[in-house]
Amino acid sequence: MKLWGGRFTKETNQLVHNFNASIGFDQKFYKQDIRGSIAHVTMLAKQGILTNEEKKAIVAGLEGIAKDIENGTLVIDGTHEDIHSFVEAHLISRIGDTGKKLHTGRSRNDQVALDMKLYTRDEVLAVDELLKTLLEELLTIMKNNLDTYMPGFTHLQKAQPITLAHHMGAYFEMFRRDRSRLHDIYERMNYSPIGSGALAGTTYPLDREYTAQLLDFYGATLNSMDSVSDRDYLIEFLSAMSTIMMHLSRFCEEIIIWNSNEYQFVEIDDAYSTGSSIMPQKKNPDIAELVRGKTGRVYGALVSLLTTMKSLPLAYNKDMQEDKELTFDAIDTVKGCIALFTGMLSTMEFKKDNMNKSARNGFTNATDAADYLVNHGVPFRDAHGIVGQLVLFCIEKNIALDDMTLEEYQAISPVFEEDIYEAISMETCVQKRNTIGAPGQEAMKQVIAQAETYLKEN
Ligand code: ARG
Numbered sequence: 001m002k003l004w005g006g007r008f009t010k011e012t013n014q015l016v017h018n019f020n021a022s023i024g025f026d027q028k029f030y031k032q033d034i035r036g037s038i039a040h041v042t043m044l045a046k047q048g049i050l051t052n053e054e055k056k057a058i059v060a061g062l063e064g065i066a067k068d069i070e071n072g073t074l075v076i077d078g079t080h081e082d083i084h085s086f087v088e089a090h091l092i093s094r095i096g097d098t099g100k101k102l103h104t105g106r107s108r109n110d111q112v113a114l115d116m117k118l119y120t121r122d123e124v125l126a127v128d129e130l131l132k133t134l135l136e137e138l139l140t141i142m143k144n145n146l147d148t149y150m151p152g153f154t155h156l157q158k159a160q161p162i163t164l165a166h167h168m169g170a171y172f173e174m175f176r177r178d179r180s181r182l183h184d185i186y187e188r189m190n191y192s193p194i195g196s197g198a199l200a201g202t203t204y205p206l207d208r209e210y211t212a213q214l215l216d217f218y219g220a221t222l223n224s225m226d227s228v229s230d231r232d233y234l235i236e237f238l239s240a241m242s243t244i245m246m247h248l249s250r251f252c253e254e255i256i257i258w259n260s261n262e263y264q265f266v267e268i269d270d271a272y273s274t275g276s277s278i279m280p281q282k283k284n285p286d287i288a289e290l291v292r293g294k295t296g297r298v299y300g301a302l303v304s305l306l307t308t309m310k311s312l313p314l315a316y317n318k319d320m321q322e323d324k325e326l327t328f329d330a331i332d333t334v335k336g337c338i339a340l341f342t343g344m345l346s347t348m349e350f351k352k353d354n355m356n357k358s359a360r361n362g363f364t365n366a367t368d369a370a371d372y373l374v375n376h377g378v379p380f381r382d383a384h385g386i387v388g389q390l391v392l393f394c395i396e397k398n399i400a401l402d403d404m405t406l407e408e409y410q411a412i413s414p415v416f417e418e419d420i421y422e423a424i425s426m427e428t429c430v431q432k433r434n435t436i437g438a439p440g441q442e443a444m445k446q447v448i449a450q451a452e453t454y455l456k457e458n
Pocket residue numbers: 022026082108109112316318320321322
């Protein structure tokens with residue numbers, strides 16, 4: 001059934017039908033479409049635009065359709081243009097002429113705006129829930145690794161020692177911000193467009209606030225032209241999801257490096273690795289690589305929709321139908337990536353000895369040796385130069401600062417005393433750093449306590 005056959009004298013060209021149709025993908029929100037329709041007719045009856053009997057018949061018909069799609073007895077086929085036409089056609093064939101009243105005071109423009117919003121609103125929450133599980137996993141690792149030492153890097157060169165807890169804590173903050181972005185989007189998007197009509201409202205005395213309430217919105221949107229053509233919330237959601245993917249991708253990149261033969265900081269569990277068809281020894285971090293790879297696809301969706309919306313005149317234009325496939329794909333991709341990443345992380349073995357060893361060489365305590373001199377009255381710039389000489393000496397002898405004899409220290413600067421070894425031990429280097437956000441245990445414990453409260457409350 002076509003919703004608009006009246007003014008046409010010819011059949012639609014088949015290729016045009018195929019090109020124009022959206023049922024192949026908008027069937028994804030059949031539940032939301034039906035829920036929206038039920039709210040709409042409930043409001044129409046309250047306003048006396050439909051009788052109670054008509055409303056009851058339509059609601060029962062719609063509920064039957066939802067049930068039958070669910071249990072597979074009603075299959076959504078491609079002969080209809082979109083899910084809206086499909087549902088309406090089946091309603092009419094089930095309950096007769098009363099079904100033709102469903103679309104009173106409504107356009108597909110506000111209908112599809114509503115469906116898409118209802119669908120994505122749930123998905124914002126679903127992504128948020130997955131992030132919460134990931135944060136809980138990160139927090140567990142943090143609590144268990146307050147003294148698991150590892151090198152911290154800048155330029156991918158060993159810089160200063162940190163702990164695994166601290167490193168995980170950095171990602172905790174990223175994903176916490178991601179959740180807060182989702183929260184903001186939800187707050188901004190949660191207004192109902194239904195009742196805006198095609199673009200200019202309707203002449204029926206609709207109670208838009210009531211429909212909004214029935215659908216758990218905060219209220220009704222305030223401009224009917226904007227309501228049918230606003231896709232900002234999708235762009236924001238795609239942007240937030242792109243940022244989530246960027247964070248996951250950075251994390252994956254680190255895990256791939258850590259999992260390499262050269263680093264061996266972690267070993268990805270067999271259940272989350274794959275092998276090579278030719279090289280029997282291989283165990284590859286494919287999941288981490290795929291998550292990293294899929295990031296491009298989610299960015300693509302964001303840029304694609306931004307480009308689609310650019311230059312669109314008010315109000316609805318069919319270009320907007322393009323919002324769906326890419327958003328659905330991005331949502332499915334991001335949900336899959338967070339879930340798999342969390343699984344990989346929670347089963348991954350951290351090779352603490354290797355991390356520790358790595359932190360002990362590479363002069364990650366050089367800054368602390370300089371600070372030692374500063375604490376003994378040497379100006380920092382001079383201290384920096386002296387420790388540079390120490391490092392050079394060690395590189396020539398292929399030893400660490402900790403391996404130098406006191407005589408060797410004093411030959412370069414008489415300021416050094418026996419307590420230098422204590423001052424540059426990795427434990428000291430890390431545990432003395434206790435300003436807010438630093439890797440020392442005291443600082444980390446405060447952050448962990450905050451994180452626990454945050455997860456309880458959010
Ligand atoms: N399938 C369309 C979409 O996704 C539904 C709205 C159709 N409206 C119209 N005026 N053709 O945007």
